[in-house]
Amino acid sequence: MVWFEKLKLNKQLVRSVNEAGFTNPTELQLKTLTRIVGGQDIIAIGPEGSGKTTTYVLGVLNRFNYAPEGVPRVLILVPEKEQVMAVIEQFELLNKNKSISIVGLYVAPGIEAQMDALADGADIVVATPDRARAIYLKLALNLNKVDLLVIDDADMMVKKGLQLPVVELANSIGRGQHLVFTEVMHSKLEKMLAPFMNQPAIIEIEELQEQPLQTHPQLLYNVPNFGTKLNLLNLFLYDDELFTKTVVFVNTKVNADKLYKSLYGRLRDAVAFLNPQFFDTNGFKNIEDFKAAENSRVLIVTNQNNETVDLSGIPFLIHFDLPAEKEIFMERIINQDPDNEQETLAITFATDLELSLVKKIEQASGKKIPTATLPDELVIEKEIKAKKEEADKKPAKPNADAPGAAFHEKKAANSKTYNFSSGQKAKMNNKRKH
Incomplete structure (x- = not known):
């Protein structure tokens, strides 16, 4: 009941998280999901294993309480192909609405196949920024109705030099909600986010082990x-x-x-x-x-x-x-x-x-x-x-x-x-x- 009472997820999602074995929300989820459901822009800073991916997957699925149109409403950017596949797998675990179409875009031979998948209909697009930008410039990725942009592992985007495609895609989307998830915040990341993030709520959690090690100063x-x-x-x-x-x-x-x-x-x-x-x-x-x-x-x-x-x-x-x-x-x-x-x-x-x-x-x-x-x-x-x-x-x-x-x-x-x-x-x- 915690998922429903505290986070206001729809009943179908509550059943999904319980069936998946997620008995209680993590600290990050408790502090961010209500804000996401409420439409607020956020920057969530938390270590690996704090539940960042599950957080935005639930936030995205909670939006689809209607028949999807087959036109992208959500764009999720991750740094690498492996993460595209992992995010799609998390959607498949929690999504009971099989009418929702999810398409992955990543650098691989055969860009035409990914463009065809978009043409067949996509409600959620999970992509690496470089491939999403390339397909967008070919006019095959429609961003006109996207009202939620998620940037996951944003610090890795900077590390891999993907700032330009991230900013170009963000600026190509009209007014909408922006969610950023990262392990750490620093000046280079702030510079990447500045053009499109407007007064977001910044939520940071620290998950340190309970018994600190005896270290030198x-x-x-x-x-x-x-x-x-x-x-x-x-x-x-x-x-x-x-x-x-x-x-x-x-x-x-x-x-x-x-x-x-x-x-x-x-x-x-x-x-x-x-x-x-x-x-x-x-x-x-x-x-x-x-x-x-x-x-x-x-x-x-x-x-x-x-x-x-x-x-x-x-x-x-x-x-x-x-x-x-x-x-x-x-x-x-x-x-x-x-x-x-x-x-x-x-x-x-x-x-x-x-x-x-x-x-x-x-x-x-x-x-x-x-x-x-x-x-x-x-x-x-x-x-x-x-x-x-x-x-x-x-x-x-x-x-x-x-x-x-x-x-x-x-x-x-x-x-x-x-x-x-x-x-x-x-x-x-x-x-x-x-």
Whole structure:
């Protein structure tokens, strides 16, 4: 009865969810379904497994309390073909009104077959944005009567570079309801949604495990791009008084080489690789040698190296890149000896596109990672695309008075938070035995 009394679903849908084994709504469904039924625009933010797909499938089916016309009334956009099939499967599980026609559109050989399926009649279209746009431009996808647009896994749309077809399709639809579901919200996603989302209700839920894991203290620095990550790393590691021993994790050997070259100019032999590729590169075969080396402060470790590394006694762990598997990250930041007074601080650098991985880590660890404010003196690199557009607008002219490379755009309203007081530094350094 919960589905009917609290969420006002029609009786046919109530029977469907009960038969499917969904005895109680999830937190996300309790907070969003009444708004969806009421016609409100929403942005729902929740982790994987919070019931996002079932939420909008129920919201869509609840609209069809009349004989369908065979003309698209609902357009659902998902990032990949596999998700198109999964959403259609969820509709088939919950839909008892067999007169409703559902058509899937995705990139595959034979676009004509999908166009024919639309011509035969479609009430609900589930599609990847690129294929939906291609068929729309061929005048085979009729959006004139669409009054509900659903964008699922919106953060993945941005990650896959599908912003243009999403925005074009949204702007091609007349006035209607918009539902957006995502695991995380960030500036790039906000930019994609801005052209067509008008004062939506934002509903965010956190599903953290009840027993948080014992981890090292953590900080998250949300930066716009790789170049700014590199600037932040240099800014930190140039402070040899505080960052006495630091392990930096990267995903690839290419990134490891970039970090090494950037840091070597000032740190020289204080920076090294774990298991270097070349004999003439400064490095160590094992982390114990790094710990014992008085002149080495920074060790670069690639996430491709599956070797388990003993990080005990290292004051700073910096994830320049996040590993694809959250278990690798968790293994490093779990505090195996919480009674040890020697402090370890785990610092994570993440761009907007990596925040979904951060969310998965938070969900697994049972605790939020505090976000630190970027330092005042950090150089914020412009996006490569923005730099190219600016160069195209202004012809390059030699100018002796032009500012050097150090004069980049800086982020406004930043405050310095990484600089500990001298007393704090002394306290931290006294706890370290190297």
